[in-house]
Amino acid sequence: MSAAVAIDRLEVVFDRFRALKGVSLAVQPGESFGLVGESGSGKSTLLRAIAGLSPVTSGTIAVNGRPLGKRRDKAFYRQVQMVFQDPYGSLHPRQTVDRLLQEPLAIHGIADGEKRIQRALDEVGLGSGFRFRYSHQLSGGQRQRVAIARALILEPSILLLDEPTSALDASVQAEVLNLLEEVRRSRGLTFLMVSHDLAVIAHMCGRLMVMENGEAVETLAALDLATRNVSQAYTRRLLVASEGFAGRARTG
Amino acid sequence: MSGAGDTLLQAEDLRVTFPTRTGAVEAVRGVSFSLGRERLGIVGESGSGKSQTGRAIMGLTPPHARVTAAKLAFDGIDLLALPAAKRRALRGKRIAMILQDPKYSLDPVMTIGRQIVEALRAHESVSRTEARERALEMLAAVQIRDPGRVFDLHPHEVSGGMGQRAMIAMMLIAGPELLIADEPTSALDVTVQLDVLAILDRLVAERGMGLIFISHDLRLVSSFCDRAVVMYAGKVVEQVPASELRNAQHPYTRGLLDCMPRIGADRHPLPVLERKAEWAA
Numbered sequence: 001m002s003a004a005v006a007i008d009r010l011e012v013v014f015d016r017f018r019a020l021k022g023v024s025l026a027v028q029p030g031e032s033f034g035l036v037g038e039s040g041s042g043k044s045t046l047l048r049a050i051a052g053l054s055p056v057t058s059g060t061i062a063v064n065g066r067p068l069g070k071r072r073d074k075a076f077y078r079q080v081q082m083v084f085q086d087p088y089g090s091l092h093p094r095q096t097v098d099r100l101l102q103e104p105l106a107i108h109g110i111a112d113g114e115k116r117i118q119r120a121l122d123e124v125g126l127g128s129g130f131r132f133r134y135s136h137q138l139s140g141g142q143r144q145r146v147a148i149a150r151a152l153i154l155e156p157s158i159l160l161l162d163e164p165t166s167a168l169d170a171s172v173q174a175e176v177l178n179l180l181e182e183v184r185r186s187r188g189l190t191f192l193m194v195s196h197d198l199a200v201i202a203h204m205c206g207r208l209m210v211m212e213n214g215e216a217v218e219t220l221a222a223l224d225l226a227t228r229n230v231s232q233a234y235t236r237r238l239l240v241a242s243e244g245f246a247g248r249a250r251t252g
Numbered sequence: 253m254s255g256a257g258d259t260l261l262q263a264e265d266l267r268v269t270f271p272t273r274t275g276a277v278e279a280v281r282g283v284s285f286s287l288g289r290e291r292l293g294i295v296g297e298s299g300s301g302k303s304q305t306g307r308a309i310m311g312l313t314p315p316h317a318r319v320t321a322a323k324l325a326f327d328g329i330d331l332l333a334l335p336a337a338k339r340r341a342l343r344g345k346r347i348a349m350i351l352q353d354p355k356y357s358l359d360p361v362m363t364i365g366r367q368i369v370e371a372l373r374a375h376e377s378v379s380r381t382e383a384r385e386r387a388l389e390m391l392a393a394v395q396i397r398d399p400g401r402v403f404d405l406h407p408h409e410v411s412g413g414m415g416q417r418a419m420i421a422m423m424l425i426a427g428p429e430l431l432i433a434d435e436p437t438s439a440l441d442v443t444v445q446l447d448v449l450a451i452l453d454r455l456v457a458e459r460g461m462g463l464i465f466i467s468h469d470l471r472l473v474s475s476f477c478d479r480a481v482v483m484y485a486g487k488v489v490e491q492v493p494a495s496e497l498r499n500a501q502h503p504y505t506r507g508l509l510d511c512m513p514r515i516g517a518d519r520h521p522l523p524v525l526e527r528k529a530e531w532a533a
Contacts, residue, residue: 038441038442038443038444039412039441140298169297169298169468170297170468170470170508170511170512171297171507171508171511171524171525173511173512174511174512174513174522174523174524174525175524177513177521177522178521178522178524181520181521182521196441196442197442197513198515199512199513199514199515200513202513202515202516203513203514203519203522204513225515225516226515226516227516237443238442238443239515240446241442241443241445241446242442242515243471243475244471244472244474244475244476245446245449245450245453245472245475245476246446246475
């Protein structure tokens with residue numbers, strides 16, 4: 001069986017800046033794979049390169065066994081959809097939820113739109129009461145649910161998740177993470193998820209790759225994080241940082 | 253540690269009200285706490301009123317909003333009765349505030365050095381050369397390795413962590429007694445976060461300042477502060493020693509702690525917070 005996403009020595013260069021320095025990666029179908037790193041590590045660039053939003057300088061990307069060319073065609077976007085970090089910036093402010101969800105259906109010429117919109121809204125726990133609202137009438141968590149519904153409406157097999165909960169409160173984050181796990185289980189989706197939060201990745205993903213400065217530091221199983229079975233100093237630093245402030249000797 | 257004589261700030265029944273077309277909205281609804289020379293964390297989710305509490309103390313509430321309190325006193329001075337000019341003299345000199353994102357809170361067209369010098373000369377009459385020297389010293393105190401170089405840089409030329417250090421330098425140069433830090437590290441990478449907190453920790457301890465640390469991050473507050481005030485819907489639901497946050501009593505605090513994913517805990521699905529109407533009552 002071919003990998004859902006196979007990336008080989010991918011390079012992304014912006015002007016003279018090498019954002020990705022030859023990163024390779026294979027994600028199996030049905031797997032949930034995490035990318036962790038700090039800002040500038042290239043984790044989002046990698047995700048955007050798959051979606052066709054970052055210029056690929058060299059290297060190859062294959063999705064479900066098919067190598068991708070320079071342009072992504074419609075068939076690609078029926079397999080791969082993306083959810084972005086900022087629920088305030090990723091929804092059109094002057095379109096209702098209904099209109100937002102109609103758009104991908106219209107682009108792909110899908111006939112049973114009505115049924116799909118109902119199903120997608122139910123699936124993300126919004127119900128039809130939200131269908132004719134504008135995004136400014138929704139909370140951050142509700143907006144992210146709409147963004148997930150929009151990604152699901154084409155019934156893709158792969159979801160690219162770029163920090164889907166980092167703009168949300170902790171309690172709302174838990175709800176959205178649970179929702180994502182549920183749709184992954186019910187639809188048998190493959191996840192490729194980016195986060196700066198090790199705990200979120202450890203919770204959501206089976207395997208993960210730690211990135212720094214456009215390079216892969218190491219690839220781990222989520223269990224390795226729990227048992228502290230990491231080999232690189234950088235990963236260890238991230239682990240320590242995720243535990244909070246390690247109080248030096250207090251004076252006064 | 254905050255005995256009666258050592259109280260820096262006292263708030264009793266603090267309220268911040270915003271008039272809107274559909275009636276008055278109370279963002280802060282009767283908050284009471286006192287602060288000594290200690291690190292007090294105010295935690296809560298967005299909309300809990302934690303930032304508006306900090307802004308009300310600083311005197312940065314938007315002009316159309318109304319601030320009332322039975323008592324809001326800083327070092328015995330009634331802040332609400334104070335004329336604007338006196339309040340202004342206090343702000344930045346004795347009470348200072350660090351904001352979340354250095355990208356938006358530093359002046360983009362002014363060098364970092366000039367901004368720090370400006371902050372100092374607004375409150376003390378010192379010569380240009382002395383101001384420059386003190387700014388350089390302060391930059392060194394926030395562990396900027398090459399203060400002379402950073403002094404002449406514009407904010408867009410430095411990283412987020414460096415910008416936040418410059419901001420701390422600017423806020424501490426006038427020697428405030430109370431520092432309000434509103435999510436000072438939320439815009440920073442996790443590893444940089446700890447460096448900035450360590451600097452804040454050291455300076456607050458050395459100078460014997462009181463610190464109000466406003467954050468949504470319970471993990472950070474429980475490990476960084478001495479005491480924690482938990483806010484929900486504009487009210488204080490609980491006050492606990494920060495180290496005891498893990499054993500907090502209020503169901504909101506417990507729920508908030510519980511719903512965060514933890515490395516090594518296999519909890520699927522995550523417990524979610526069940527909000528109760530009586531918490532906001």
